Amino acid sequence: MKTRRSTRLSGLGGLVIPYARPLLAIFLALLVSAVFIIYRGANPLEAYKAMLEGAFGSRAGLANTGVRATPLLLGGLAVAVGWQAGLLNVGIEGQIYLGGIFSTAIAISPLPVPPWLHLLIAIIAGFIGGVVWGLIPAFLKAYRGISEIVVTLMLNYVAIQLTSLVVHEPSPLAKKDAFYPQSPIILPSAQLPILIKGTSLHAGLIIGLVLGVVIYFVLRYTNFGFRIRMLGGNINAARYTGINVRRLMFVVILISAGIGGLGGVGEVLGLKLALYDYFVVGLGYDSIAVALMANGHPLGVIATSIFFGALRAGAGKMQVVAGIETPIAAVIQALAVLFVIGLGFAKVGRGSWREKKEDEAKEVLAHGE
Amino acid sequence: MESSIVDLLAASVRLAAPLMIAGVGGVFTERVGIFNIGIEGMMLVGAMAGIWGSLATENIWVASLLAMVVGGLLAAAHAFLTVSRRANQIVSGAAINLFALGITNLLNTPLYEGYKYRPRVDLYPILAPQWLQEVPLFGQVLFGQPVIVWIAIFLPFIAAWVIYRTSFGLNIRATGEHPQAVATAGISVIRMKYIGVILSGVFAGLGGATLALADLGLFAPNMTAGRGFAVLATLVVGKWNPILVAGAGLLLGAADAIALRAQTFGFAIPYQLLVMLPYLLTIAALAGLVGRTVPPKTVGQPYDPEKI
Numbered sequence: 252m253k254t255r256r257s258t259r260l261s262g263l264g265g266l267v268i269p270y271a272r273p274l275l276a277i278f279l280a281l282l283v284s285a286v287f288i289i290y291r292g293a294n295p296l297e298a299y300k301a302m303l304e305g306a307f308g309s310r311a312g313l314a315n316t317g318v319r320a321t322p323l324l325l326g327g328l329a330v331a332v333g334w335q336a337g338l339l340n341v342g343i344e345g346q347i348y349l350g351g352i353f354s355t356a357i358a359i360s361p362l363p364v365p366p367w368l369h370l371l372i373a374i375i376a377g378f379i380g381g382v383v384w385g386l387i388p389a390f391l392k393a394y395r396g397i398s399e400i401v402v403t404l405m406l407n408y409v410a411i412q413l414t415s416l417v418v419h420e421p422s423p424l425a426k427k428d429a430f431y432p433q434s435p436i437i438l439p440s441a442q443l444p445i446l447i448k449g450t451s452l453h454a455g456l457i458i459g460l461v462l463g464v465v466i467y468f469v470l471r472y473t474n475f476g477f478r479i480r481m482l483g484g485n486i487n488a489a490r491y492t493g494i495n496v497r498r499l500m501f502v503v504i505l506i507s508a509g510i511g512g513l514g515g516v517g518e519v520l521g522l523k524l525a526l527y528d529y530f531v532v533g534l535g536y537d538s539i540a541v542a543l544m545a546n547g548h549p550l551g552v553i554a555t556s557i558f559f560g561a562l563r564a565g566a567g568k569m570q571v572v573a574g575i576e577t578p579i580a581a582v583i584q585a586l587a588v589l590f591v592i593g594l595g596f597a598k599v600g601r602g603s604w605r606e607k608k609e610d611e612a613k614e615v616l617a618h619g620e
Numbered sequence: 621m622e623s624s625i626v627d628l629l630a631a632s633v634r635l636a637a638p639l640m641i642a643g644v645g646g647v648f649t650e651r652v653g654i655f656n657i658g659i660e661g662m663m664l665v666g667a668m669a670g671i672w673g674s675l676a677t678e679n680i681w682v683a684s685l686l687a688m689v690v691g692g693l694l695a696a697a698h699a700f701l702t703v704s705r706r707a708n709q710i711v712s713g714a715a716i717n718l719f720a721l722g723i724t725n726l727l728n729t730p731l732y733e734g735y736k737y738r739p740r741v742d743l744y745p746i747l748a749p750q751w752l753q754e755v756p757l758f759g760q761v762l763f764g765q766p767v768i769v770w771i772a773i774f775l776p777f778i779a780a781w782v783i784y785r786t787s788f789g790l791n792i793r794a795t796g797e798h799p800q801a802v803a804t805a806g807i808s809v810i811r812m813k814y815i816g817v818i819l820s821g822v823f824a825g826l827g828g829a830t831l832a833l834a835d836l837g838l839f840a841p842n843m844t845a846g847r848g849f850a851v852l853a854t855l856v857v858g859k860w861n862p863i864l865v866a867g868a869g870l871l872l873g874a875a876d877a878i879a880l881r882a883q884t885f886g887f888a889i890p891y892q893l894l895v896m897l898p899y900l901l902t903i904a905a906l907a908g909l910v911g912r913t914v915p916p917k918t919v920g921q922p923y924d925p926e927k928i
Contacts, residue, residue, distance in 0.1 A: 287726070339710055341657075387903065397906050398920065400710055404657070405853060405899040408846060412896035419890070532842070533721065536714040543711045576729055581722030588715035589697070592707035 273544050276590035277558070284583050288575055298573035305568025306561035312568070314450030318522060320560025322347070322531065324459035325514035326538025327545065327552040328466060329381075333399075333507040334547035335470055337483035338500065342388065342403025343511040344535025345410030346381040350515025352417055353380025355434050355526040356424060358441035358519070366440035373441040374458070374516050381512020382505050384410060389504035393497040399504060407535060415528050424526065434526035443521035455517025459556070462510065466549040479503060514538070540588045559584055628877055629761045636866075636873025637772035637834060638663065638827040642851045643858070643865040644779045645823025649695075650855055651783065652816030653796035653918040657713035658698050659824045660848025661720025662691040666828025668724045671839040672731060674741040683742075684768075684829050691825020692818050694720065699817035703810055706922035717848075725841050741837045744768040744830075768830050775823075776866035783862065792816055796916030799923050809923055824848065853902040859913055872898050 285295035306316045326343045333340040340346075354377035362369050384406060391397040417424045418432045426435045443453040470476035481489040482499055490496050514534065523530055541559060545551025562584055566577040642659055649656040656662075666687040673683030698716055701707040732738060746753070747770075748763035755763065762770075783789035794802045795812040803809050831847070832839055850872050858865030875894050882891035905913045 291730075339708070341710060341714075391903075391907055395907065398915075400655070400920065401852065401856060401906060402903055404849060405902045408849065408899045409896040411846075412892040416890050416892040419892075533718070536717055539711055539714045540718060543708070543715075576726050578722045578725035581718055582726060583722075585715050585719030585722055588711070589701065589719065592701050592712055592715070593705060 272594050273546075273555075273587070273591050276544075276594055277587045279590045280583050280586035283586055284579060287579070287582070288573065291575055293573040293575055298569050298575055301572035302562070302565035302569040304565070306565035308568075310447060311450055312564060314447050314452035315564035315567075316557065316561045317446070317452045317456045318450075318560070319563040320556045321453070321455040321459055321517050321521070322514045322534050323537055323541050323559050324456070324463065324553060324556035325510060325517055326534055327541030327556050328459065328463055328549060329507045329510035329514065330538050330542035331545065331547045331549055331552050332466060332479075332510060333503060334542055335483050336479045336500065336503040337486065338392070338504060338507070339400055339539075340385075340388075340403055340504065340507045340511065341400050341539065342384065342406050342508065342535065343514065343538045344531065344533070345403070345407035346384045346508045346511030347515035347518065347531050347534060348407075348410040348414045349380035349384040350377035350512030351380070351519040351526050351530060352414060352424070352515075353377050353383075353512070354441075354516045355437065355519055358437040359424070359435045361438060369438070369440040370443065370520070373520060374513070377512045377516030377520075378509040379512070380515065382509040384512070385505045385508025389501045389508070392504060393501035411529065414526065414530075418526055418528055426525075432528055437520055437524045441520060442524060443517065451522060453517070453521030455521040458513060458517065460553060462513070463549045463553045470549065511535075511538075537584070540584060543588055544591055626757055626760050628874075628881065629757075630764065631877040631880070632870060632874035633761060633769060633773075634765060634834060634873070635876045636870045637769045638831040638847060639851055639854060639869035639872055640772040640827075640866040641768075641775060641830055642820075642824045642827030642848065643854045643869050644775050644862050645820035645827070646851050646855045647779060647783065647858075647860055647862045647865055648792060648816045648823075649820035650860055650916055650919050651792050651796045652813045653799065653916055653921065653923065654699070654702055654813055654817050655709040655713065655920050656695070656698060656817060656820050657710060657849065657852065658694065658716035658720075659713075659820060659851050660844055660846065661713075661717035662694045662821045662824035663828035663831065663844045663848045663851075664717075664720045664724050664842070665694055666691045666825030667832040667843055668727065668731065668828075668839050669825065670829030670832045671741060671837075674833060675731075675739060678742060680742045680744055680833060683833065684826060687825040687829035688822045689825070691821040691823070691828065693821070695818045695821020695824070696814070698821070699814045703813045703817070703923065706924065709920055721842060724839070728839065728841055731839060738838060741833070743837050744834055766834050768834055772830065772866075776862040779862035793916075796918055799918060803925065809925070813923065824851075827851075850898070853898055856902045856913060856915070857898070857905050860916060868898075 281299065288295040288298050305312050307313060326347065329343050330340055354373045357373040357376040362372065387406065388399045388402040391402055392399040416422060418434055419425055420427065424434045426433050443455055446452045446454060446456065470480060478494050478499060481494060482496060486496060518531060519526055541552055541555045544555040562580040566580040569575050570577050642663055646656065646659060669690040670683045670687040673686035674680060677683060694716055698712055701712040702709045744766035746764060747767050752763040753759045783792060791802060791807055791812055795809055795816065799809045802812065828844065831843065854865050854868035854872060857868040875898055879891040879895045882894065904910050
């Protein structure tokens, strides 16, 4: 049990204190954005109040927040899993596209199975789509020592073009004579159920929330999770304790990519209900922002993604009430991230007393046993 | 047929120019050991600053300078976060891209506020006299191009000379390869890193201005559309050598030019395959399938002066 304390993933209590910094960062981001709002001739307090109401003030607003948060949640979790292992998956965008392609292929084909099974197979197909897209970076990272960052980044653009190819005729997934290139509509049996009637809030959010909690417990309480954190904490220590570092890296990148694929599942089977060209733009990079704000903590990812989702959902109302255009949400989000890394998590600088203790513990682990 | 090939070559060079300029900056930042995926966002703000400057001052060179300054400022933020605060370079770059996308979308309305029609702005001038432009092949491909394309062609050679032939260039290269050696020689590693990163923003800004002011004369939301990431691909394929990087940029420009025509003329090969090819080539290059590609040794790692 002692060794568990020496690793990075904190419990619920430990979540609150590190969160002071992100909260301060969010406050500073709102403050800076307020300057812009004043420059545009609006009252920032009224504008932010409108944003809050827009995001949480009504059933429709809440649903919209959930819809916006879902892909950020799944994408953020994908990044967080890699983060815990010291890996940075920049390829969420591409994995979302692949998840979309694979799940669409199943979801537009009538299968002789009950509806729930059809949906389940389509979801799993999406996960596999992400995994497929993770194979190349996983292999190159684990067995060739090539940074996963550039490879996953480049694959994003391959995935975007692949999706474009797939929705244009004569591809088997393309809808015939469509006005705008797209796949046929997802069959009702493979659509994610709507959670609140009359809104577009879909069960993708549930998948994300459950997954977040599951990942938390796996990372914190299982052997496998411990090995992942060990890999992220000190790769040499991990090696000395007999962990097959290469295989673990390989597996973690695949899991991370698979979760990224689920992000595409939510968007296609829950929201768009067909595969389109460019059906997400920049979500992969937003996911990195989400994971960073949470410092890679899966429960923190849930909180951060809801916050970012609320910013986007509330921006519409802010535009109506205060006349500030919706991209302000992206600006606030970006500033918050920049302030977080500017202020730094405890990692930067000389480190706290507690971290030194942790480092010592790792040293002991590395050489003592 | 011949005229369409000449036309294609001309379009390739024109489309490649922003990539070639930003690529020079990319070489500097990765040579000092700092990834800058924020080049995308820096190009975007450069494009907007270029249009804004051109509208406000009606002088294309002041506008270019403004684009470079704005790009450089954004890069300075990246340098502060990644060098001084030792933040994760990818996270910082991603946040800068998000910021650039948000702020340019936000300022797009005020940019054109007060104009009934989208105003005409001055474009980069075409300097060659008419008789030179009528020379077969070279006339259209080279002399008929706006002056910024010429700059894009010359810049990589100047950068290569600086990097390989001057002591400043040696310091730049050493900073990414062996920062401790640089520090031992009494040169500030931190300062070299700042210079490299800020140069990348300056050239990304100019690249963005090129995108907006070479022949379009307007700003559109997210008009860079991934070109900054394409620049990162050219760095790998061009092995961090400015001249080869520019060559890779030309290749990407050609792929773009063919793809644009394929959409209108209907080629046998889907244009998407063509557009994804450079990115696949980049991965192949990294994987060692096409010769040896070795990135600057410490790229991506934070520099801690206390660690030897």
